[in-house]
Amino acid sequence: FADLNLGAPPVAWRSFSQWNADRSRKIMVLVAVRERDELAQDIAEQMIEPGLWLLPVVALALGLALRRGLKPLYALSDDVAALDPAADQRLASQNAWKEFESVEASINTLLDRQQAAMARERRLANEVAHELRTPLSSIALQASALGGELAPEAQAQALDRIRQDALRAGHVLNQLLALARASRAELDGATASVDLAALARTACAEYAQAAWQRGDELEVSAPDALLVRGHPVLLDLLLRNLIENALKHTPARTRIAVQMGEGGGEHGAWLQVCDDGARAVAVGDVVAAAPVAVDSLHLGHEIVARVAQVHRARFGKAPAPAPFTTCYRLDFARESLLTAG
Missing domain, CATH: 1.10.287.130 (Signal transduction histidine kinase, dimerisation/phosphotransfer (DHp) domain)
Known part of the structure; x- marks a missing residue:
């Protein structure tokens, strides 16, 4: 390929030349640069002109298709915006889009x-x-x-x-x-190693005076150490609420026990507070159930349930071992249990 200027005045030409096998003859093809540019412009115009006419039509059709396709989403957005969380409302399905x-x-x-x-x-x-x-x-x-x-x-x-x-x-x-x-x-992920046995002994020691004044027996049955991962302040709050509920909502001379240990299967550790507040007592010659104070607010157990939820533990009433009559138990997940050492 070569660019040549031929004639007088000179005219720009684009040439292509090729020798034969023995280089005895040479073939050259020339085309005027002006004609080549005009041909290229004509081809480009023939290709672009239909596109310029079709582009607005395609854009309009695409816009209508997108609007039609997003219409169910807009309707769903309006339905969600109209919901009142304080009212007993649910989102009703009004479109056929799976x-x-x-x-x-x-x-x-x-x-x-x-x-x-x-x-x-x-x-x-x-x-x-x-x-x-x-x-x-x-x-x-x-x-x-x-x-x-x-x-x-x-x-x-x-x-x-x-x-x-x-x-x-x-x-x-x-x-x-x-x-x-x-x-x-629940919004704070900071946890630490907590010794439930030490927490229980400390809490029972602090409530010992109140139990003695009522004539109650307060005891702890726990291993030397029982380590779980959790919030120390909340677990201490949980223990104190269970003990305080047992003291406040049982008759005098009640036996209260804080028990804990390592569980099997999916449970890593368990903790329970038991009492014999619903025992039968003798009144003269008649045996009747001991009077129990009624907790109308149930805030103590609500607090314990919240703390259990934070620690992904299960809390609820459990069968009471003899001689107790009432028992509330907390089961921790297996991954919450830590090994001492």
Whole structure:
């Protein structure tokens, strides 16, 4: 290939030359550069012109197709935006696209969980308000009575009632703070090695005075060490709530035992608090069940359930070993158990 300028005035030509086998003859083909450029331009225009006419049509058709294809997604988005999490609503399937069925099922599952959580929180708020209203109203009533003329004995009784009601309200508020702490811990992944046996011995030692004043027996049955991975503060809170519930909601002279050990199978460790508060007692010549205080709020077990959920453990009432009548048990997963050493 070569570019040649031939003639006068010179004209630009593009040439291709080729010798024969013995190089005795040479063939040369020439084409004017202007004609070649015009031919190339004509070919390009013939190819581009239909495309320029078809491009708007193709763009319009593609836009309509995308709009039609995304219409079910827009409808689903509008349905989700119109949902009220506070109301008992579910996402109704209104399209025939099978690809959206799993999305709708996931949204409905999330709605069910959200509505169940909100219902549980509303119930808890109502119970807390009712539980606090009684002691606060009693405090206000007794304080008003103290403003009048009361005998010294009546004043002492009013002050004692105010003290008891204040302690009761403070206990409810402390449990609410503990419940909030357990809920916040679900967002915190920091865990450590916790010795459940040491926690149990420390907690029982601190409640020993309260148990002695009621005539209760408080004991710990645990190995030298039982290590699990978890939140030390929350597990201590769990133990104290179980022990405190056993002390507060059983009659006097109750036997309370904190028991724990390593489980088998899928459970790595277990912990339970048992008592004989529902035992039969003799009243004169009649044998009847011992009176048990009723916990109307159930915040203690709600706190324990939250802590168990944080640690992926299973909590619930379990068959009580003799001579106990009531037992609440916590089973940890196998991966939570740590080896001492």
